[in-house]
Amino acid sequence: MNEWANVNFQGELERIQQSFGFDFVGIALIQSPDRNFELRWTNVVGNRSERYRRIVLQSGKGVAGLVFKTGKPIYVGDAETDLSPDDLFNYPIIMTEKLKSFGAVPLYKYNRVKGVLLVGFRAKRKLTETIFEQFKETIKDGFGPFYDKEMVKE
Template identity: 45%
Template sequence: MVLEQAKTDKDYSKLVAHIYQASDFDFVGIALQQPYYPFLIKWRFAAGNQSERFRQIVLRRGFGIAGLVFRTGKPFYNNDLSEYSISNKLYTPIASVESLWGAVAVPISTQSGAVSAVLLAGYRRQQIVSAATVSRLIGYLND
């Protein structure tokens, strides 16, 4: 879906910093999947983070926001992330650790179409996210 823009760690770091500075998001992060079994997903880059606890979050494909976006290759957005408990498949540890109320996540894909990373942006306040927010976030990838 989304073009491969960031190819190195430096590019991902610059992308996160640019979106955070140019937008009103309270948190911006990128999760990457390990290239080897068990293909764990970890949040590697962030801006606006409250602590470094986000680095300890480990997900699998299909679980949490990043896992869901990796599995489906489709954007995700939600305005009440607190509704998901730890027993729910959509439990969002990043939302819990970073106190996010609403968030939007989009895949970053390679030219072959495989999802290589997930870009997430969120709010700690009651700011509505929608399909328009998804489009705005994708726009940053195409800058």
Template identity: 40%
Template structure:
């Protein structure tokens, strides 16, 4: 469908004394480091998408995310993602997590294709995705 290099899902994990956003599932991953990534709510790719409730499309990480800011997005570094679509996963209309569709080669995604991808993915994942108006 998307011919992506990797797809992952992040969720907000609440414990007794803190709340973190963690990547809980990943396919096409290069290693298992994604399991150790945890950021504060509102931080990282998943946190930003969950906070805004809107898809985030990056056609070229090297051009759109300054090198000095790249460390704020560990999933991009660990999975060597160079372009991606990150989409909020909604529950009862509220952002509860994020889905990332990542590519390791440039030029594989464009903003014009994003809505098509999201519309195709929503019935497959059997969830409500933010930014979709069907």
């Protein structure tokens, strides 16, 4: 059974973008375990190119990989000062989409991270901690059990 079948990701991403005015909203989903838990950007809104389709991340690599590995949100108000210039190449989606402020949250299913939701602006400090917190509260409606560590006994 496809655990994502009942979620309209594209519609939710568009709703989030319209609600907050984000320049970019994307979701990276974990691929099958036989592919070493690769993360791929499957749905995006506000993209500048199709290069996101070629980005494949392992656990711990890139924004999605870090959120997947730690299971914790990431907030960066100014990528140019908060991340070292030498480190930026480790964040391909940030470089490709030219995001200057961004945040990402894990999406859970059965106590495991199954995806990562990224939002961002192409301007520094446009994503504030307050906006990021409001965004995290808002997504509970659309992503429901995929957010906030659903506790289910298997």
